[in-house]
Amino acid sequence: xxxxxETERSEAHPxxxxxxxxxxxxxxxxxxxxxxDLPLRANAxxxxxRHYVLNLTVHFERKVMGxxxxxxxxxxxxxxxxAESVAGLQASSVLADTERRQSSPSWQTTGDGDFTLVLDxxxxxxxxxxxxxxxxxxxxxxxxxxDSPGPLAGSSVDLQAALVHKLISVPSGRWRQKFNLxxxxxxxxxxxxxxxxxFFRDRWSLQVRKKGVASPQQFPRAxxxxxxxxxxxxxxxxxKDQDNRLCVYTAGSPINxxxxxxxxxxxxxxxxxxxxxxxxxxxxxxMSGEEQCSPIEEGDPPLLTWNYHVTMPMPASTFTLAVGHxxxxxxxxxxxxxxxxxxxxxxxxxxxxxxxxxxxxEAECGLGSSTSEVVKGTPPQTGREDQTxxxxxxxxSPEDEGHSVTDYSGTVDDGIPCSHxxxxxxxxxxxAASQRVIPHRVFxxxxxxxxxQTVLQLLPPCLAAAHSTLGVxxxxxxxxxxxxxxxxSLGMASPHIIxxxxxxxxxxxxxxxxxxxxxxxxxxxxxxAHAWFGLVIGxxxxxxxxxxxxxxxxxxDIIWAKAQKLSSRDAEEESExxxxxxxxxxxxxxxxxxxxxxxxxPNMGSTGQVSESGSSTVKHALNPDKAFMQxxxxxxxxxxxxxxxxxxxxxxxxxxxxxxKKYHGQLVLSQDFLQxxxxxxxxxxxxxxxxxxxxxxxLDRPGIPKWLCERSAVWSQARLVEExxxxxxxxxxxxxxxxxxxxxxKRMEPKVNSKEVTSEQLVMLxxxxxxxEEELSQAAMEALQRTYNLQSRDAExxxxxxxxxxxxxxxxxxxxxxxxxxxxQAMGVYLYGELMLQENPQQQELARRCxxxxxxxxxxxxxxxxxxxxx
Numbered sequence: 001x002x003x004x005x006e007t008e009r010s011e012a013h014p015x016x017x018x019x020x021x022x023x024x025x026x027x028x029x030x031x032x033x034x035x036x037d038l039p040l041r042a043n044a045x046x047x048x049x050r051h052y053v054l055n056l057t058v059h060f061e062r063k064v065m066g067x068x069x070x071x072x073x074x075x076x077x078x079x080x081x082x083a084e085s086v087a088g089l090q091a092s093s094v095l096a097d098t099e100r101r102q103s104s105p106s107w108q109t110t111g112d113g114d115f116t117l118v119l120d121x122x123x124x125x126x127x128x129x130x131x132x133x134x135x136x137x138x139x140x141x142x143x144x145x146x147d148s149p150g151p152l153a154g155s156s157v158d159l160q161a162a163l164v165h166k167l168i169s170v171p172s173g174r175w176r177q178k179f180n181l182x183x184x185x186x187x188x189x190x191x192x193x194x195x196x197x198x199f200f201r202d203r204w205s206l207q208v209r210k211k212g213v214a215s216p217q218q219f220p221r222a223x224x225x226x227x228x229x230x231x232x233x234x235x236x237x238x239x240k241d242q243d244n245r246l247c248v249y250t251a252g253s254p255i256n257x258x259x260x261x262x263x264x265x266x267x268x269x270x271x272x273x274x275x276x277x278x279x280x281x282x283x284x285x286x287m288s289g290e291e292q293c294s295p296i297e298e299g300d301p302p303l304l305t306w307n308y309h310v311t312m313p314m315p316a317s318t319f320t321l322a323v324g325h326x327x328x329x330x331x332x333x334x335x336x337x338x339x340x341x342x343x344x345x346x347x348x349x350x351x352x353x354x355x356x357x358x359x360x361x362e363a364e365c366g367l368g369s370s371t372s373e374v375v376k377g378t379p380p381q382t383g384r385e386d387q388t389x390x391x392x393x394x395x396x397s398p399e400d401e402g403h404s405v406t407d408y409s410g411t412v413d414d415g416i417p418c419s420h421x422x423x424x425x426x427x428x429x430x431x432a433a434s435q436r437v438i439p440h441r442v443f444x445x446x447x448x449x450x451x452x453q454t455v456l457q458l459l460p461p462c463l464a465a466a467h468s469t470l471g472v473x474x475x476x477x478x479x480x481x482x483x484x485x486x487x488x489s490l491g492m493a494s495p496h497i498i499x500x501x502x503x504x505x506x507x508x509x510x511x512x513x514x515x516x517x518x519x520x521x522x523x524x525x526x527x528x529a530h531a532w533f534g535l536v537i538g539x540x541x542x543x544x545x546x547x548x549x550x551x552x553x554x555x556x557d558i559i560w561a562k563a564q565k566l567s568s569r570d571a572e573e574e575s576e577x578x579x580x581x582x583x584x585x586x587x588x589x590x591x592x593x594x595x596x597x598x599x600x601x602p603n604m605g606s607t608g609q610v611s612e613s614g615s616s617t618v619k620h621a622l623n624p625d626k627a628f629m630q631x632x633x634x635x636x637x638x639x640x641x642x643x644x645x646x647x648x649x650x651x652x653x654x655x656x657x658x659x660x661k662k663y664h665g666q667l668v669l670s671q672d673f674l675q676x677x678x679x680x681x682x683x684x685x686x687x688x689x690x691x692x693x694x695x696x697x698x699l700d701r702p703g704i705p706k707w708l709c710e711r712s713a714v715w716s717q718a719r720l721v722e723e724x725x726x727x728x729x730x731x732x733x734x735x736x737x738x739x740x741x742x743x744x745x746k747r748m749e750p751k752v753n754s755k756e757v758t759s760e761q762l763v764m765l766x767x768x769x770x771x772x773e774e775e776l777s778q779a780a781m782e783a784l785q786r787t788y789n790l791q792s793r794d795a796e797x798x799x800x801x802x803x804x805x806x807x808x809x810x811x812x813x814x815x816x817x818x819x820x821x822x823x824x825q826a827m828g829v830y831l832y833g834e835l836m837l838q839e840n841p842q843q844q845e846l847a848r849r850c851x852x853x854x855x856x857x858x859x860x861x862x863x864x865x866x867x868x869x870x871x
Contacts (some may be wrong), residue, residue, distance in 0.1 A: 010121045035412065038254055038621035041205035042264035043118045045614030047216040049264050050074050050168045052273035052316070053186035057303070058323050060246045060280065063231035063238040070132060070186040070224045072164055073117070075216035083418035091573045102126060103200040110198050110209040115219055118615070121206035123233035123259035128198040129208050131191040134163045140184045141166070147710060156193050157218070164221035172424045175311050179274055185222060206262045212308040225262050235259035236321075239857050241484050242502065243445040247324025249483060249499070249857070252492045254621045256317040263316035266614055267538055267667055271316065272423070274309035279323050284444065286479050288320040288495040310495060312423050312665065315538060320494035322481055329442040329452045329472065350453045366696040420665030427472050427664055428508075436467040438475070444482030451505040452482050458521050458563070465562035466528045471657050474536035480524075488627070488859035489826050491523050493530035493552075498600065500527070503795040503824040518759040521563060526556035532660055540667035541608045546699075547670065550636015553582075554644075558653065573720050577760050579641065583708065584767065586634040592705060597623065598631050598702035600639075601670060601695070606668050627861050638708050640699045644676065646684045655680055670699060707752045727755060731765075732772060735780035754787050759794055766800035770807060781810045791816050795824050799831070806834045806843060814846055821850040829862050833869045844870075 049071045056067040102125070135156065141163065167185070170178040196212040197220070206225070213219050231238060237251040250257065256265055264271075277285050281297060281304050289308025296305045347795060389678055418425050426432040437460050444452045459480070467473060479497045482505070492499040504523045506516035533555070534548035561571035590598055601607055602619045610616040620626050644652040659676060674694055678685045697705045715721065730753070757765060769776065769784075776784075781804070785791065790801040791813075802820050805813040817835070821828045835847035847870050855863055 016633075028548060033321040034385055034781060036620050037617040037624035039204050039264045040120060040616050040618065041118050042120050042266055042269060043116070043613035043615060044264050044266045045076055045610065045612065046115075047073050047075050047117060047219060048269055049271050050313075051182055051271055051318075052261070052263070052275075053182055054261055054273065054275040054277075055186070056275070057278040058248065058280070058285075059284070060238075060248070063248075064229050065236075065260070066228040068224050068226045069263075070222060071119075071262075072168065072182065072185075073219065073220070073221050073223065074165065074168055075500065084318075092283075094572045099823060104129070106196070107173075107198045107200045107209075110211050113214055114209045114211055114314070115213055115215050116612070117219060117223070119206045119262040120204065120256075120258040120265035121201060121262040122204055123230045123235070124201070124206070124227045124262065125198060126201055126206060126225060126227045127231065127261070128224075128226040129197045129206075130223050130224050131160075131197055131220040132185065133160070133188050133191040134167075134185045134222050135159050137181075137185045137188045138163055140181060155312060156191075160191070161217075161221050165266045172311070172422045175424055178280065179309055182274065186224070188222075190224070191220070199225075204258075227262070229260060233259035234860070237484075237486070237555055237859070239484050239486055241324055241445045242447050243325065244858055245325040245445070247322070247326070247484065249322035249324070249481075250320050252499075253861075254627070257319050259320070260321070261316075265316060266610065266616065267315045267317070267540055267542060269315065269609075270313035270667075272309075272311055272313055273319065274307070275319075275321075277308075277321070277323070278303040279306065280304070282325060283323055284326050284443065286322045286326075286481055287495050287496055288318060290476055290496065292439075292477060311493070311784070312425070313421060314495060314535070318495055318535060320497050320499075321528075322497075322499070325445075326443040326481065327446055327449060327845075329444060329449050329456045331441075331456070341729070369578050373571070379649070418665065419662060423665070425665060426474060426476065427661065429472075432472050432476075436464040437475060438463060438477055439471045440478040440480065440483075442480045448482055448502060448505065451502075454506050454520055455480055455482070455500065455524065458517065458524055461563040462521065462524050462528055462559060465559045466525065466531075466555075468562055469656075469854075470529075470532050470660060473662070474531045478528075484857060485823055485825050486854075486857035486859055486862075487605075487826055488862055491527045493527040493534060495531075495535055498524075498527045500524075501824075501826045503826050506794065516759070516794050519796055522556050522560045525559040525563065526552045529555040530558060532664075536664045537660065538667045540669050541603060542621070543602050544593055544600070544607060544670055545632035546636030546639070547668065547673070549633040551638060553633045553637040554640040555656075558649075573718065574758075574760065576715050576718040577637075577720045577758075580712065580718070580721060581760060581764060581767075582634050582637060583715065585630065586638070587704065587712075589629060589631060589634070590702070593625065593629060593631070595702035596620065597626055597629055598635075599700060600632060600635055601699040604695075604700050605735075610765045624861055624865060628865070635698070638705075639694075641711075642698070642705070642707050646687075647681045647691060651681075670695075720758075720761055721764065723755060724757065724761050724768065727757065728768045728772075729762075730754065731769060731776070731780060732774065734783065735774070735777045738777045738779045757788075762788060762793065762797050766797065766804055769801065770803055776804070776808050777811075778808075778810060781805070781808055782812065785813060791819075795801040795820075795827055798824070802828075802831055803834060806831070806838060809838070809840060809843070811842070813840075818850055821847075822854050825854060825858060825862065829865055832866045834871055 036159075051072040053070040053072075054067070055069075056065045058065050072473045138159075156629040164185075167178065167181050170181075195213075198209050200207045200376070208223065210220060217256075229236065234253045234255045235250060236248055238246075238248045241247045250260060252258075257263060258265055263269075275287060277287070277298070279285050281302055283304070285292075285293075285295070285304070285306040287306070288310060290310055291308075293306050293308055297303070298305055418428055438461050440463065442452050442456045442459070459478070463473070463478070477496055481499050482502055483496065485502060487499065487501050490501045492503055500523065504513065504520045506520060529552040533551035537547075539545065539547040557571075557575050561574065566574065596602065597620060603609070640652075647655070655677060658680070659673060662676070663672065671691065674691055675733050678689075678691060697707075785801070788797075790797060793801075798816065798820055801813075802817045804810070805817055817831065821831060832847050832851065835843045838844075851866055851870050855867075858866070
């Protein structure tokens with residue numbers, strides 16, 4: 001750790017006041033012990049947050065963020081009556097009365113007849129909630145009052161409501177002016193007229209009342225919440241990166257962002273936001289935001305101020321933040337990835353990756369600016385002096401004068417009008433349709449910059465292939481961050497930013513680089529696919545995860561095959577092999593999990609339904625086993641393969657494009673996709689494939705559908721699989737022959753005439769060897785490792801190799817197992833269990849040693865599971 005990291009600045013926190021009531025309760029008690037369902041408490045059917053303005057300061061020395069969130073609110077047109085509001089409040093207060101943690105001094109002076117704003121909130125220390133005096137900033141509205149319908153007269157309460165309504169109603173063509181006004185209003189003083197706002201916080205929610213206000217229509221339209229996060233809060237991870245430097249990032253935890261800022265978590269509560277984040281001057285702040293940001297140094301002691309914004313209304317769960325000492329991977333033209341990705345989905349036999357004569361230009365690689373202005377002079381730097389970590393483009397903050405000049409036609413590329421609400425939509429932007437590769441950057445710790453070059457090189461062909469497959473990129477730019485080793489998955493996609501695990505980076509030498517691209521490339525394609533399925537089109541009910549993960553898993557193969565320039569035959573063979581590997585994984589998972597976790601639509605007929613107030617629960621979201629299951633990925637993927645088999649893959653992908661054009665910017669249920677499919681292809685319904693049949697076979701019951709069992713038998717006889725089976729026989733015969741030799745001949749190195757295999761074939765080879773009851777000789781294990789250079793292959797291969805090492809107690813490779821458990825934590829959880837189950841003292845000690853070394857940086861859920869196995 002450097003000196004700068006050890007001496008982070010310490011500041012006082014004026015927003016924490018002594019008059020806040022705290023009740024003794026375990027600070028780290030995140031989960032409800034009586035249920036594994038996640039409560040969504042926000043009364044989003046009564047009143048909606050339309051815009052957030054976050055103002056946060058990062059304090060590494062205390063592992064907290066402090067500041068404020070200003071919420072601009074709008075009552076729902078069909079808001080509940082006073083009596084219904086009271087009933088909803090009383091129901092929600094049952095839990096609160098037994099788990100009270102914090103409130104303002106005068107909370108008890110409010111009554112059940114007062115309307116309550118309920119926000120999802122957890123692990124936050126709230127110091128104050130106040131009404132913002134928007135009217136005090138009315139002079140900045142200028143001609144807005146003249147342009148907007150409705151008077152700005154009446155009582156002060158009416159004036160506040162009218163101003164916020166007019167602000168929310170500013171059309172998307174003037175979004176810069178709109179965000180400028182949001183920013184100005186968020187800094188306005190507290191409203192002094194009438195009663196103050198009182199608040200109450202329990203384990204899962206923050207409740208706000210104003211005495212005498214009985215309906216959503218009378219409730220304040222702008223509310224400022226002053227708060228501080230907790231060091232062990234569930235929404236963010238405070239840890240160290242691979243350079244041993246402090247960092248923090250949103251962890252994508254089951255509780256989403258409610259431990260980062262008070263918000264409305266139900267997916268239907270979509271909003272825009274803007275954020276100002278202050279961090280130490282040697283840090284980089286990355287965030288889901290539409291424009292690259294250059295920070296401003298200000299304050300005493302000096303901090304860097306970063307500003308980001310999002311103009312597309314999205315669920316609060318999509319907000320993403322990362323602060324650390326990362327550096328930008330140097331921009332180089334990827335000469336090894338020559339050739340081009342065809343724009344046409346009709347392209348059948350493209351040249352393979354690397355075969356074309358042309359190289360990617362800087363513009364095509366996204367290394368230039370599409371809309372931002374170039375900064376004059378040298379941009380600020382962090383980390384090593386030779387690594388520029390900030391963009392050379394000036395962030396156009398909402399304070400900039402003028403309006404957006406982008407041309408939005410209001411229709412997507414084939415003339416279908418956008419069906420979503422008013423926002424600056426890229427599907428209606430004339431220039432976006434031809435932008436195959438959006439601007440992109442890659443960041444990571446200094447020690448991984450060389451390996452991360454692979455990611456930077458793969459992004460242009462993967463982005464171009466995604467555009468060729470699905471059409472307009474939903475977001476204007478992309479940052480990729482290589483996150484710390486304790487990150488709990490291989491990747492996580494958010495608007496404008498992707499988190500990637502270091503496990504996807506190629507571990508070997510350049511000589512095996514082509515084979516090592518598979519895991520990295522397919523994972524990049526998976527996360528890119530989420531821009532369409534999971535982000536710009538989201539699930540209306542979070543229990544239907546397959547709408548996001550099943551689609552991304554299905555599309556990753558198609559996009560990655562296009563990026564590699566595979567022929568149709570090669571792509572089909574690779575797809576069959578991957579399908580068999582996934583089938584084996586799914587079958588194994590379903591054998592070892594409770595049936596309730598195997599259902600893709602656990603709420604069945606009530607999917608998408610909420611209470612009168614808008615609150616609901618996410619079934620099984622807090623179940624620790626669910627975090628490690630892939631049923632929504634795999635069973636969803638196979639459902640899409642089944643549907644593609646009914647209509648033809650090419651027609652199916654065309655249908656995907658049509659579905660995106662119709663539903664982008666909206667939330668959907670399974671039935672929206674399936675009904676549109678059945679309407680588009682009426683022949684399949686006439687053959688008996690109905691919505692009811694799909695629900696019954698795939699979505700509403702556990703287990704494996706008949707079609708999948710039958711098709712898996714076909715995949716197991718594919719050419720690439722048969723090649724693997726032949727290799728397995730060679731290795732078994734080698735092991736048998738070696739055991740029958742004399743001691744003198746055993747000293748000779750065993751050899752096998754092995755065939756060169758792909759990474760996926762090697763995974764299959766190791767899996768089949770794992771299933772053999774006969775023990776592999778130690779000499780055969782050494783030959784296997786030497787032949788395929790297993791310790792230098794991708795993480796999927798190395799995981800199977802570690803399983804084989806553990807099964808056969810191959811002590812010479814225990815160091816490979818230890819390396820995997822420490823450096824591939826996103827994939828190593830169940831290796832701990834295998835080490836303990838063998839009842840081998842040396843293996844059990846290895847498990848305990850690795851846990852002691854890694855537990856400080858492990859994901860909380862993963863650590864709990866591993867500790868149960870080991871301790």
